[in-house]
Amino acid sequence: MQPSLIVICGATATGKSRLAMTLAQHLNTVILSADSRQVYREFDIGTAKPTWEEQALIPHYLIDICDPTETLTVAEYQEKANHLISSLPHSPPLLVGGTGLYIKAITRGLKIPRVSPHPQLRSSLKRLGQLQLYALLQQVDPNSATKIHPNDQVRTLRALEVFYITGKPISEQQGENPPSYPILQVGLDCSPEVLTERIQYRTEQMLALGFVEEVKGLIKKYGWSLPLLDTLGYQEIKDYLAGETDLKTAKELMVIHTRQFAKRQRTWFKGQSEIKWFDSEQSDLWEAVSKMINIEIERFQK
Template sequence: MPGLIVICGATATGKSGLALDLAQRLGSPILSADSRQVYREFDIGTAKPTVADRLLVPHYLLDICDPRDNLTVADYQDRALKEIAEVQGLNQVPLLVGGTGLYLKAVVKGLKIPRVAPNPQLRSQLAALGQGQCYAMLQQVDPESTTRIHANDSVRTLRALEVFYVTGCPISQQQGENPPSYPILQIGLDCTEVQEGDRRILIRTQEMFDAGFVAEVESICEKYGTNLPLLHTLGYAEVKQYLAGEISREEAQELTALHTRQFAKRQRTWFRGDRTIEWFAVDQPDLLERVWHRVQGFLEQPKIASVSVTS
Protein backbone atom coordinates (compact mmCIF):
# COMPACT_ATOMS: atom_id res chain seq x y z
CA MET A 1 0.00 0.00 0.00
CA PRO A 2 1.46 3.41 -0.92
CA GLY A 3 2.02 5.50 2.14
CA LEU A 4 2.08 9.24 2.83
CA ILE A 5 5.00 11.64 3.30
CA VAL A 6 4.44 14.77 5.37
CA ILE A 7 6.69 17.84 5.21
CA CYS A 8 5.94 20.18 8.10
CA GLY A 9 7.48 22.92 10.20
CA ALA A 10 7.27 26.62 10.97
CA THR A 11 6.87 29.27 8.31
CA ALA A 12 9.91 30.19 6.16
CA THR A 13 11.75 26.92 6.82
CA GLY A 14 11.78 25.93 3.16
CA LYS A 15 9.03 23.30 3.18
CA SER A 16 7.74 24.14 -0.30
CA GLY A 17 11.18 24.11 -1.92
CA LEU A 18 12.16 20.80 -0.38
CA ALA A 19 8.80 19.26 -1.26
CA LEU A 20 9.16 20.41 -4.87
CA ASP A 21 12.55 18.68 -5.17
CA LEU A 22 11.27 15.48 -3.55
CA ALA A 23 8.11 15.44 -5.63
CA GLN A 24 10.11 15.61 -8.85
CA ARG A 25 12.31 12.71 -7.76
CA LEU A 26 9.30 10.66 -6.67
CA GLY A 27 7.00 11.57 -9.53
CA SER A 28 4.40 12.44 -6.90
CA PRO A 29 1.98 15.36 -6.46
CA ILE A 30 1.97 17.85 -3.58
CA LEU A 31 -1.07 18.39 -1.34
CA SER A 32 -1.21 21.67 0.55
CA ALA A 33 -1.83 21.71 4.30
CA ASP A 34 -2.12 25.47 4.69
CA SER A 35 -5.32 26.99 6.08
CA ARG A 36 -5.08 30.11 3.90
CA GLN A 37 -3.74 28.69 0.65
CA VAL A 38 -7.07 26.95 0.19
CA TYR A 39 -8.61 30.37 -0.58
CA ARG A 40 -8.49 31.90 -4.04
CA GLU A 41 -6.79 35.29 -4.53
CA PHE A 42 -4.80 35.03 -1.30
CA ASP A 43 -1.51 34.32 -3.03
CA ILE A 44 1.48 36.47 -2.14
CA GLY A 45 0.69 36.83 1.55
CA THR A 46 0.31 33.05 1.95
CA ALA A 47 3.46 32.19 -0.04
CA LYS A 48 1.33 30.09 -2.37
CA PRO A 49 3.30 27.99 -4.91
CA THR A 50 3.93 29.89 -8.13
CA VAL A 51 2.54 29.02 -11.53
CA ALA A 52 6.01 27.78 -12.50
CA ASP A 53 6.07 25.44 -9.47
CA ARG A 54 2.66 24.06 -10.37
CA LEU A 55 3.81 23.37 -13.91
CA LEU A 56 6.71 21.33 -12.56
CA VAL A 57 4.62 19.30 -10.10
CA PRO A 58 0.83 18.89 -9.74
CA HIS A 59 -0.45 20.70 -6.63
CA TYR A 60 -3.78 20.01 -4.94
CA LEU A 61 -5.88 21.61 -2.19
CA LEU A 62 -4.96 25.10 -3.42
CA ASP A 63 -7.57 27.67 -4.46
CA ILE A 64 -10.48 25.39 -3.58
CA CYS A 65 -12.58 28.01 -1.75
CA ASP A 66 -14.04 31.44 -2.33
CA PRO A 67 -12.59 33.94 0.20
CA ARG A 68 -16.09 34.49 1.59
CA ASP A 69 -16.52 30.82 2.42
CA ASN A 70 -15.48 29.07 5.63
CA LEU A 71 -13.56 25.84 5.18
CA THR A 72 -13.71 23.94 8.46
CA VAL A 73 -11.09 21.47 9.64
CA ALA A 74 -13.62 18.70 8.98
CA ASP A 75 -14.10 19.96 5.42
CA TYR A 76 -10.36 20.01 4.85
CA GLN A 77 -9.96 16.53 6.31
CA ASP A 78 -12.57 15.14 3.92
CA ARG A 79 -10.95 16.79 0.90
CA ALA A 80 -7.42 15.77 1.90
CA LEU A 81 -8.28 12.13 2.57
CA LYS A 82 -10.06 11.92 -0.77
CA GLU A 83 -7.07 13.37 -2.63
CA ILE A 84 -4.66 11.07 -0.80
CA ALA A 85 -6.73 8.02 -1.69
CA GLU A 86 -6.87 9.02 -5.36
CA VAL A 87 -3.11 9.53 -5.55
CA GLN A 88 -2.42 6.24 -3.76
CA GLY A 89 -4.82 4.57 -6.19
CA LEU A 90 -2.32 5.50 -8.92
CA ASN A 91 0.41 3.74 -6.89
CA GLN A 92 2.01 7.06 -5.97
CA VAL A 93 3.07 8.37 -2.57
CA PRO A 94 1.59 11.87 -2.06
CA LEU A 95 3.43 14.65 -0.25
CA LEU A 96 1.32 16.51 2.31
CA VAL A 97 3.07 19.85 2.86
CA GLY A 98 2.30 22.78 5.13
CA GLY A 99 2.45 24.49 8.49
CA THR A 100 -1.15 24.31 9.67
CA GLY A 101 -0.77 21.88 12.52
CA LEU A 102 -4.45 21.11 12.99
CA TYR A 103 -4.89 20.29 9.29
CA LEU A 104 -1.96 17.87 9.45
CA LYS A 105 -3.13 16.32 12.69
CA ALA A 106 -6.63 15.83 11.27
CA VAL A 107 -5.14 13.69 8.51
CA VAL A 108 -2.20 11.98 10.22
CA LYS A 109 -4.01 11.16 13.46
CA GLY A 110 -7.40 10.66 11.84
CA LEU A 111 -9.15 13.07 14.20
CA LYS A 112 -12.83 12.42 14.68
CA ILE A 113 -14.40 15.82 14.14
CA PRO A 114 -18.10 16.49 14.76
CA ARG A 115 -19.68 17.52 11.44
CA VAL A 116 -21.54 20.47 12.91
CA ALA A 117 -21.28 23.78 11.09
CA PRO A 118 -20.99 26.96 13.17
CA ASN A 119 -24.43 28.27 14.21
CA PRO A 120 -24.06 32.02 14.86
CA GLN A 121 -27.62 32.43 16.16
CA LEU A 122 -27.28 29.61 18.69
CA ARG A 123 -23.85 30.84 19.78
CA SER A 124 -25.18 34.35 20.25
CA GLN A 125 -28.04 33.10 22.43
CA LEU A 126 -25.67 31.01 24.54
CA ALA A 127 -23.08 33.77 24.85
CA ALA A 128 -25.77 36.12 26.14
CA LEU A 129 -26.16 33.83 29.16
CA GLY A 130 -22.58 34.49 30.24
CA GLN A 131 -19.62 32.14 30.49
CA GLY A 132 -20.40 31.09 34.04
CA GLN A 133 -23.88 29.80 33.21
CA CYS A 134 -22.73 28.24 29.93
CA TYR A 135 -19.99 26.31 31.69
CA ALA A 136 -22.46 25.14 34.33
CA MET A 137 -24.75 23.91 31.55
CA LEU A 138 -21.83 22.06 29.97
CA GLN A 139 -21.06 20.39 33.30
CA GLN A 140 -24.60 19.01 33.28
CA VAL A 141 -24.81 17.78 29.69
CA ASP A 142 -21.17 16.83 29.06
CA PRO A 143 -19.13 16.59 32.28
CA GLU A 144 -16.32 14.74 30.50
CA SER A 145 -15.63 17.77 28.30
CA THR A 146 -15.27 20.03 31.33
CA THR A 147 -12.27 17.98 32.44
CA ARG A 148 -10.47 19.27 29.31
CA ILE A 149 -12.08 22.70 28.90
CA HIS A 150 -11.10 25.44 31.35
CA ALA A 151 -13.92 27.29 33.07
CA ASN A 152 -12.81 30.54 31.40
CA ASP A 153 -12.50 29.11 27.89
CA SER A 154 -15.62 30.58 26.32
CA VAL A 155 -14.75 29.54 22.74
CA ARG A 156 -14.50 25.83 23.47
CA THR A 157 -17.41 25.96 25.91
CA LEU A 158 -19.71 27.46 23.28
CA ARG A 159 -18.53 24.96 20.67
CA ALA A 160 -19.19 22.01 22.99
CA LEU A 161 -22.70 23.29 23.81
CA GLU A 162 -23.34 24.01 20.13
CA VAL A 163 -22.48 20.44 19.15
CA PHE A 164 -24.63 19.03 21.94
CA TYR A 165 -27.73 21.06 21.10
CA VAL A 166 -27.43 20.43 17.37
CA THR A 167 -26.75 16.68 17.55
CA GLY A 168 -28.15 15.70 20.94
CA CYS A 169 -24.86 13.95 21.66
CA PRO A 170 -21.97 15.26 23.81
CA ILE A 171 -18.95 16.39 21.84
CA SER A 172 -16.73 14.21 24.05
CA GLN A 173 -18.45 11.14 22.59
CA GLN A 174 -17.87 12.36 19.04
CA GLN A 175 -14.16 12.99 19.36
CA GLY A 176 -11.11 10.73 19.29
CA GLU A 177 -8.66 9.43 16.72
CA ASN A 178 -8.82 6.88 13.92
CA PRO A 179 -5.39 6.95 12.22
CA PRO A 180 -5.07 5.84 8.59
CA SER A 181 -3.97 2.25 7.96
CA TYR A 182 -1.18 3.25 5.56
CA PRO A 183 2.35 4.08 6.78
CA ILE A 184 3.23 7.75 7.25
CA LEU A 185 6.63 9.43 7.31
CA GLN A 186 6.66 12.88 8.92
CA ILE A 187 9.61 15.11 8.07
CA GLY A 188 9.96 18.26 10.17
CA LEU A 189 12.10 21.23 9.13
CA ASP A 190 13.62 23.65 11.62
CA CYS A 191 16.58 25.98 11.98
CA THR A 192 19.50 25.13 14.26
CA GLU A 193 19.59 28.71 15.50
CA VAL A 194 16.61 30.96 16.16
CA GLN A 195 18.49 33.81 14.48
CA GLU A 196 18.53 31.87 11.21
CA GLY A 197 14.76 31.48 11.36
CA ASP A 198 14.36 35.19 12.01
CA ARG A 199 16.63 35.99 9.05
CA ARG A 200 14.58 33.79 6.76
CA ILE A 201 11.36 35.49 7.89
CA LEU A 202 12.82 38.94 7.19
CA ILE A 203 13.81 37.82 3.69
CA ARG A 204 10.40 36.22 3.10
CA THR A 205 8.62 39.39 4.23
CA GLN A 206 10.76 41.61 2.01
CA GLU A 207 10.11 39.36 -0.98
CA MET A 208 6.35 39.50 -0.35
CA PHE A 209 6.27 43.28 -0.34
CA ASP A 210 8.56 43.46 -3.38
CA ALA A 211 6.27 41.02 -5.24
CA GLY A 212 3.22 43.28 -4.93
CA PHE A 213 1.69 42.23 -1.62
CA VAL A 214 0.21 45.69 -1.00
CA ALA A 215 -1.52 45.67 -4.38
CA GLU A 216 -2.90 42.19 -3.66
CA VAL A 217 -4.43 43.32 -0.36
CA GLU A 218 -5.81 46.50 -1.95
CA SER A 219 -7.48 44.46 -4.70
CA ILE A 220 -9.04 42.06 -2.19
CA CYS A 221 -10.32 44.97 -0.06
CA GLU A 222 -11.94 46.59 -3.09
CA LYS A 223 -13.58 43.35 -4.18
CA TYR A 224 -14.75 41.90 -0.86
CA GLY A 225 -14.66 44.80 1.59
CA THR A 226 -12.32 45.44 4.48
CA ASN A 227 -14.36 43.33 6.92
CA LEU A 228 -13.58 40.05 5.18
CA PRO A 229 -12.40 37.72 8.00
CA LEU A 230 -9.33 36.57 6.07
CA LEU A 231 -8.11 40.17 5.96
CA HIS A 232 -7.64 39.99 9.73
CA THR A 233 -4.96 37.30 9.35
CA LEU A 234 -1.17 37.56 9.41
CA GLY A 235 0.24 40.07 6.95
CA TYR A 236 -3.08 41.07 5.47
CA ALA A 237 -4.14 42.82 8.67
CA GLU A 238 -0.92 44.85 8.79
CA VAL A 239 -1.14 45.90 5.13
CA LYS A 240 -4.80 46.80 5.61
CA GLN A 241 -3.70 49.15 8.40
CA TYR A 242 -1.26 50.78 5.99
CA LEU A 243 -3.92 51.19 3.32
CA ALA A 244 -6.18 52.81 5.91
CA GLY A 245 -3.44 55.34 6.68
CA GLU A 246 -2.98 54.09 10.24
CA ILE A 247 0.68 53.12 9.84
CA SER A 248 3.43 53.58 7.25
CA ARG A 249 4.42 50.97 4.68
CA GLU A 250 7.69 50.42 6.56
CA GLU A 251 5.78 49.85 9.80
CA ALA A 252 3.44 47.41 8.05
CA GLN A 253 6.42 45.43 6.82
CA GLU A 254 8.13 45.49 10.23
CA LEU A 255 4.95 44.41 12.02
CA THR A 256 4.39 41.61 9.51
CA ALA A 257 7.88 40.28 10.17
CA LEU A 258 7.44 40.61 13.95
CA HIS A 259 4.08 38.86 14.01
CA THR A 260 5.40 36.16 11.67
CA ARG A 261 8.26 35.44 14.09
CA GLN A 262 5.73 35.14 16.92
CA PHE A 263 3.56 32.85 14.81
CA ALA A 264 6.57 30.68 13.87
CA LYS A 265 7.37 30.25 17.57
CA ARG A 266 3.85 28.94 18.20
CA GLN A 267 4.17 26.60 15.23
CA ARG A 268 7.43 25.15 16.55
CA THR A 269 5.82 24.56 19.94
CA TRP A 270 2.90 22.74 18.30
CA PHE A 271 5.02 20.48 16.11
CA ARG A 272 7.52 19.67 18.87
CA GLY A 273 4.64 18.08 20.75
CA ASP A 274 4.46 15.32 18.12
CA ARG A 275 7.23 12.81 18.76
CA THR A 276 6.57 10.94 15.53
CA ILE A 277 8.05 13.82 13.50
CA GLU A 278 11.65 13.30 12.34
CA TRP A 279 13.52 16.60 12.40
CA PHE A 280 16.07 17.95 9.92
CA ALA A 281 18.06 21.18 10.18
CA VAL A 282 17.37 23.43 7.21
CA ASP A 283 20.67 25.28 7.54
CA GLN A 284 22.71 22.20 6.61
CA PRO A 285 24.04 22.15 3.01
CA ASP A 286 23.12 18.50 2.39
CA LEU A 287 19.50 18.79 3.55
CA LEU A 288 17.93 17.44 0.36
CA GLU A 289 20.19 14.38 0.22
CA ARG A 290 19.72 13.57 3.90
CA VAL A 291 15.94 13.78 3.58
CA TRP A 292 16.03 11.84 0.30
CA HIS A 293 18.01 9.05 2.00
CA ARG A 294 15.34 8.84 4.71
CA VAL A 295 12.55 8.83 2.15
CA GLN A 296 14.19 5.98 0.26
CA GLY A 297 14.41 4.00 3.49
CA PHE A 298 10.73 4.66 4.09
CA LEU A 299 9.80 3.50 0.59
CA GLU A 300 11.76 0.28 1.03
CA GLN A 301 9.63 -0.81 3.98
CA PRO A 302 7.61 -3.97 3.25
CA LYS A 303 4.28 -2.13 3.53
CA ILE A 304 5.19 0.39 0.85
CA ALA A 305 4.29 -0.58 -2.69
CA SER A 306 6.92 -0.39 -5.41
CA VAL A 307 7.26 3.21 -6.57
CA SER A 308 9.22 4.46 -9.54
CA VAL A 309 11.76 7.05 -8.42
CA THR A 310 14.66 8.86 -10.05
CA SER A 311 17.88 9.88 -8.38
Protein backbone atom coordinates in the same frame (compact mmCIF):
# COMPACT_ATOMS: atom_id res chain seq x y z
CA MET B 1 4.34 -2.14 1.18
CA GLN B 2 5.68 1.36 0.78
CA PRO B 3 4.64 4.66 2.40
CA SER B 4 1.26 5.81 1.11
CA LEU B 5 1.85 9.35 2.34
CA ILE B 6 4.88 11.51 3.09
CA VAL B 7 4.34 14.54 5.31
CA ILE B 8 6.62 17.58 5.23
CA CYS B 9 5.82 19.87 8.15
CA GLY B 10 7.28 22.53 10.39
CA ALA B 11 7.02 26.21 11.18
CA THR B 12 6.52 28.88 8.56
CA ALA B 13 9.59 29.91 6.52
CA THR B 14 11.57 26.72 7.27
CA GLY B 15 11.77 25.72 3.60
CA LYS B 16 9.00 23.11 3.40
CA SER B 17 7.81 24.11 -0.07
CA ARG B 18 11.31 24.13 -1.57
CA LEU B 19 12.09 20.66 -0.23
CA ALA B 20 8.67 19.38 -1.33
CA MET B 21 9.20 20.59 -4.91
CA THR B 22 12.53 18.76 -5.13
CA LEU B 23 11.12 15.62 -3.52
CA ALA B 24 8.02 15.62 -5.73
CA GLN B 25 10.13 15.79 -8.87
CA HIS B 26 12.36 12.97 -7.62
CA LEU B 27 9.41 10.72 -6.73
CA ASN B 28 7.25 11.81 -9.68
CA THR B 29 4.39 12.61 -7.34
CA VAL B 30 2.07 15.47 -6.35
CA ILE B 31 1.71 17.90 -3.46
CA LEU B 32 -1.31 18.22 -1.17
CA SER B 33 -1.38 21.53 0.69
CA ALA B 34 -1.85 21.45 4.46
CA ASP B 35 -2.28 25.20 4.85
CA SER B 36 -5.53 26.53 6.28
CA ARG B 37 -5.41 29.76 4.24
CA GLN B 38 -4.12 28.49 0.91
CA VAL B 39 -7.48 26.76 0.46
CA TYR B 40 -9.00 30.20 -0.23
CA ARG B 41 -8.95 31.77 -3.68
CA GLU B 42 -7.34 35.20 -4.15
CA PHE B 43 -5.32 34.97 -0.92
CA ASP B 44 -2.04 34.36 -2.68
CA ILE B 45 0.96 36.48 -1.72
CA GLY B 46 0.18 36.68 1.99
CA THR B 47 -0.19 32.90 2.25
CA ALA B 48 2.98 32.13 0.24
CA LYS B 49 0.83 30.13 -2.15
CA PRO B 50 2.80 28.24 -4.84
CA THR B 51 3.23 30.26 -8.02
CA TRP B 52 1.61 29.30 -11.32
CA GLU B 53 5.04 28.20 -12.53
CA GLU B 54 5.45 25.88 -9.54
CA GLN B 55 1.95 24.51 -10.01
CA ALA B 56 2.69 23.87 -13.68
CA LEU B 57 5.83 21.96 -12.74
CA ILE B 58 4.24 19.90 -9.93
CA PRO B 59 0.48 19.38 -9.55
CA HIS B 60 -0.78 20.94 -6.33
CA TYR B 61 -4.07 20.03 -4.66
CA LEU B 62 -6.17 21.54 -1.85
CA ILE B 63 -5.39 25.12 -2.80
CA ASP B 64 -7.94 27.56 -4.24
CA ILE B 65 -10.89 25.32 -3.38
CA CYS B 66 -13.02 27.89 -1.51
CA ASP B 67 -14.17 31.45 -1.99
CA PRO B 68 -12.98 33.90 0.70
CA THR B 69 -16.56 34.33 1.90
CA GLU B 70 -16.89 30.60 2.62
CA THR B 71 -15.57 28.62 5.59
CA LEU B 72 -13.81 25.30 5.13
CA THR B 73 -14.05 23.20 8.28
CA VAL B 74 -11.34 20.78 9.38
CA ALA B 75 -13.79 17.93 8.78
CA GLU B 76 -14.33 19.07 5.19
CA TYR B 77 -10.60 19.39 4.63
CA GLN B 78 -10.04 15.92 6.08
CA GLU B 79 -12.65 14.43 3.75
CA LYS B 80 -11.18 16.06 0.66
CA ALA B 81 -7.60 15.10 1.56
CA ASN B 82 -8.49 11.49 2.34
CA HIS B 83 -10.31 11.17 -0.98
CA LEU B 84 -7.24 12.44 -2.86
CA ILE B 85 -4.85 10.18 -0.97
CA SER B 86 -6.95 7.14 -1.83
CA SER B 87 -7.73 8.04 -5.43
CA LEU B 88 -4.68 9.76 -6.92
CA PRO B 89 -2.54 7.46 -9.07
CA HIS B 90 0.62 9.07 -7.71
CA SER B 91 2.11 7.36 -4.69
CA PRO B 92 3.14 8.48 -2.23
CA PRO B 93 1.69 12.03 -2.42
CA LEU B 94 3.32 14.71 -0.29
CA LEU B 95 1.22 16.42 2.40
CA VAL B 96 2.99 19.74 2.91
CA GLY B 97 2.27 22.61 5.28
CA GLY B 98 2.29 24.14 8.70
CA THR B 99 -1.32 23.78 9.81
CA GLY B 100 -0.85 21.18 12.51
CA LEU B 101 -4.53 20.37 12.96
CA TYR B 102 -4.93 19.64 9.23
CA ILE B 103 -1.99 17.26 9.32
CA LYS B 104 -3.09 15.59 12.53
CA ALA B 105 -6.59 15.13 11.10
CA ILE B 106 -5.05 13.00 8.35
CA THR B 107 -2.19 11.21 10.10
CA ARG B 108 -4.13 10.41 13.29
CA GLY B 109 -7.53 10.01 11.65
CA LEU B 110 -9.19 12.47 14.00
CA LYS B 111 -12.90 11.89 14.48
CA ILE B 112 -14.44 15.30 13.89
CA PRO B 113 -18.16 16.06 14.32
CA ARG B 114 -19.60 17.01 10.93
CA VAL B 115 -21.22 20.19 12.23
CA SER B 116 -20.81 23.36 10.18
CA PRO B 117 -20.48 26.68 12.01
CA HIS B 118 -23.83 28.27 12.89
CA PRO B 119 -23.20 32.03 13.19
CA GLN B 120 -26.69 32.80 14.56
CA LEU B 121 -26.38 30.22 17.34
CA ARG B 122 -22.87 31.39 18.21
CA SER B 123 -24.03 35.00 18.30
CA SER B 124 -26.83 34.12 20.69
CA LEU B 125 -24.49 32.14 22.94
CA LYS B 126 -21.87 34.90 23.00
CA ARG B 127 -24.36 37.26 24.61
CA LEU B 128 -24.29 35.10 27.73
CA GLY B 129 -20.64 35.93 28.39
CA GLN B 130 -17.74 33.50 28.76
CA LEU B 131 -18.30 32.86 32.49
CA GLN B 132 -21.85 31.63 31.94
CA LEU B 133 -20.91 29.82 28.72
CA TYR B 134 -18.28 27.77 30.52
CA ALA B 135 -20.67 26.99 33.39
CA LEU B 136 -23.17 25.79 30.78
CA LEU B 137 -20.51 23.59 29.19
CA GLN B 138 -19.71 22.05 32.57
CA GLN B 139 -23.37 21.01 32.83
CA VAL B 140 -23.89 19.56 29.33
CA ASP B 141 -20.40 18.20 28.62
CA PRO B 142 -18.23 17.96 31.78
CA ASN B 143 -15.58 15.86 29.96
CA SER B 144 -14.94 18.63 27.44
CA ALA B 145 -14.95 21.24 30.19
CA THR B 146 -11.99 19.54 31.89
CA LYS B 147 -9.97 19.87 28.65
CA ILE B 148 -10.97 23.44 27.75
CA HIS B 149 -9.57 26.44 29.61
CA PRO B 150 -12.31 28.53 31.26
CA ASN B 151 -11.19 31.57 29.21
CA ASP B 152 -11.10 29.75 25.85
CA GLN B 153 -14.25 31.10 24.27
CA VAL B 154 -13.57 29.66 20.80
CA ARG B 155 -13.45 26.04 21.98
CA THR B 156 -16.24 26.59 24.51
CA LEU B 157 -18.54 27.92 21.80
CA ARG B 158 -17.65 25.07 19.46
CA ALA B 159 -18.39 22.44 22.10
CA LEU B 160 -21.75 24.03 22.92
CA GLU B 161 -22.55 24.45 19.23
CA VAL B 162 -21.97 20.75 18.55
CA PHE B 163 -24.04 19.77 21.59
CA TYR B 164 -27.04 21.89 20.64
CA ILE B 165 -26.94 20.87 16.96
CA THR B 166 -26.46 17.11 17.47
CA GLY B 167 -27.84 16.57 20.95
CA LYS B 168 -24.63 14.76 21.91
CA PRO B 169 -21.53 16.06 23.76
CA ILE B 170 -18.59 16.74 21.46
CA SER B 171 -16.43 14.61 23.78
CA GLU B 172 -18.48 11.55 22.78
CA GLN B 173 -17.97 12.28 19.08
CA GLN B 174 -14.20 12.78 19.14
CA GLY B 175 -11.30 10.37 19.13
CA GLU B 176 -8.84 8.89 16.63
CA ASN B 177 -9.05 6.28 13.90
CA PRO B 178 -5.53 6.20 12.40
CA PRO B 179 -5.21 5.17 8.74
CA SER B 180 -3.98 1.67 8.05
CA TYR B 181 -1.44 2.76 5.43
CA PRO B 182 2.18 3.66 6.29
CA ILE B 183 3.05 7.33 6.74
CA LEU B 184 6.44 9.04 6.85
CA GLN B 185 6.65 12.43 8.55
CA VAL B 186 9.54 14.81 7.89
CA GLY B 187 9.89 17.93 10.02
CA LEU B 188 12.04 20.95 9.16
CA ASP B 189 13.44 23.25 11.81
CA CYS B 190 16.22 25.80 12.31
CA SER B 191 17.52 28.07 15.02
CA PRO B 192 15.28 30.98 16.14
CA GLU B 193 17.89 33.44 14.84
CA VAL B 194 17.90 31.90 11.37
CA LEU B 195 14.13 31.65 11.35
CA THR B 196 13.81 35.35 12.17
CA GLU B 197 16.10 36.19 9.24
CA ARG B 198 14.00 34.00 6.94
CA ILE B 199 10.78 35.64 8.14
CA GLN B 200 12.24 39.09 7.56
CA TYR B 201 13.31 38.11 4.04
CA ARG B 202 9.91 36.57 3.25
CA THR B 203 8.13 39.70 4.50
CA GLU B 204 10.26 41.88 2.22
CA GLN B 205 9.56 39.55 -0.70
CA MET B 206 5.80 39.65 -0.10
CA LEU B 207 5.80 43.43 -0.17
CA ALA B 208 7.98 43.47 -3.30
CA LEU B 209 5.57 41.09 -5.03
CA GLY B 210 2.64 43.45 -4.44
CA PHE B 211 1.14 42.33 -1.15
CA VAL B 212 -0.28 45.79 -0.42
CA GLU B 213 -2.06 45.80 -3.79
CA GLU B 214 -3.42 42.31 -3.09
CA VAL B 215 -4.96 43.47 0.18
CA LYS B 216 -6.33 46.61 -1.48
CA GLY B 217 -8.05 44.49 -4.10
CA LEU B 218 -9.53 42.14 -1.51
CA ILE B 219 -10.89 45.05 0.54
CA LYS B 220 -12.40 46.63 -2.56
CA LYS B 221 -14.09 43.37 -3.55
CA TYR B 222 -15.15 41.96 -0.18
CA GLY B 223 -15.12 44.90 2.24
CA TRP B 224 -13.13 45.66 5.36
CA SER B 225 -14.97 43.15 7.55
CA LEU B 226 -13.99 39.97 5.67
CA PRO B 227 -12.75 37.63 8.48
CA LEU B 228 -9.76 36.39 6.46
CA LEU B 229 -8.44 39.95 6.37
CA ASP B 230 -7.99 39.73 10.14
CA THR B 231 -5.40 36.95 9.81
CA LEU B 232 -1.61 37.08 9.93
CA GLY B 233 -0.10 39.57 7.47
CA TYR B 234 -3.41 40.75 6.06
CA GLN B 235 -4.41 42.37 9.35
CA GLU B 236 -1.23 44.45 9.51
CA ILE B 237 -1.55 45.65 5.91
CA LYS B 238 -5.26 46.35 6.40
CA ASP B 239 -4.40 48.54 9.38
CA TYR B 240 -1.87 50.39 7.22
CA LEU B 241 -4.43 50.96 4.46
CA ALA B 242 -6.92 52.20 7.07
CA GLY B 243 -4.38 54.82 8.14
CA GLU B 244 -3.89 53.32 11.58
CA THR B 245 -0.15 52.81 11.08
CA ASP B 246 2.59 53.43 8.54
CA LEU B 247 4.05 50.83 6.21
CA LYS B 248 7.33 50.55 8.13
CA THR B 249 5.46 49.75 11.34
CA ALA B 250 3.14 47.35 9.52
CA LYS B 251 6.15 45.48 8.17
CA GLU B 252 7.77 45.30 11.61
CA LEU B 253 4.54 43.97 13.11
CA MET B 254 4.27 41.34 10.37
CA VAL B 255 7.71 40.05 11.33
CA ILE B 256 6.93 40.06 15.06
CA HIS B 257 3.56 38.34 14.69
CA THR B 258 4.91 35.79 12.22
CA ARG B 259 7.75 34.96 14.59
CA GLN B 260 5.23 34.45 17.41
CA PHE B 261 3.11 32.25 15.15
CA ALA B 262 6.16 30.18 14.15
CA LYS B 263 6.98 29.64 17.83
CA ARG B 264 3.50 28.21 18.40
CA GLN B 265 3.89 25.98 15.35
CA ARG B 266 7.22 24.65 16.60
CA THR B 267 5.67 23.83 19.98
CA TRP B 268 2.82 21.96 18.30
CA PHE B 269 4.97 19.89 15.99
CA LYS B 270 7.61 19.11 18.62
CA GLY B 271 4.86 17.29 20.49
CA GLN B 272 4.44 14.80 17.63
CA SER B 273 6.85 11.92 18.36
CA GLU B 274 6.46 10.31 14.92
CA ILE B 275 8.10 13.23 13.09
CA LYS B 276 11.72 12.76 11.96
CA TRP B 277 13.46 16.12 12.24
CA PHE B 278 16.03 17.76 9.97
CA ASP B 279 17.88 21.05 10.17
CA SER B 280 16.67 23.08 7.20
CA GLU B 281 20.06 24.84 7.10
CA GLN B 282 22.16 21.71 6.64
CA SER B 283 23.97 21.66 3.30
CA ASP B 284 23.00 18.07 2.50
CA LEU B 285 19.33 18.42 3.43
CA TRP B 286 17.97 16.85 0.27
CA GLU B 287 20.41 13.94 0.43
CA ALA B 288 19.69 13.32 4.12
CA VAL B 289 15.91 13.33 3.65
CA SER B 290 16.14 11.17 0.54
CA LYS B 291 18.34 8.66 2.36
CA MET B 292 15.88 8.44 5.24
CA ILE B 293 12.97 7.90 2.87
CA ASN B 294 14.81 5.11 1.04
CA ILE B 295 15.65 3.40 4.34
CA GLU B 296 12.05 3.62 5.48
CA ILE B 297 10.76 2.27 2.16
CA GLU B 298 13.11 -0.71 2.49
CA ARG B 299 11.89 -1.25 6.03
CA PHE B 300 8.24 -1.24 4.92
CA GLN B 301 9.00 -3.72 2.15
CA LYS B 302 10.50 -6.30 4.52
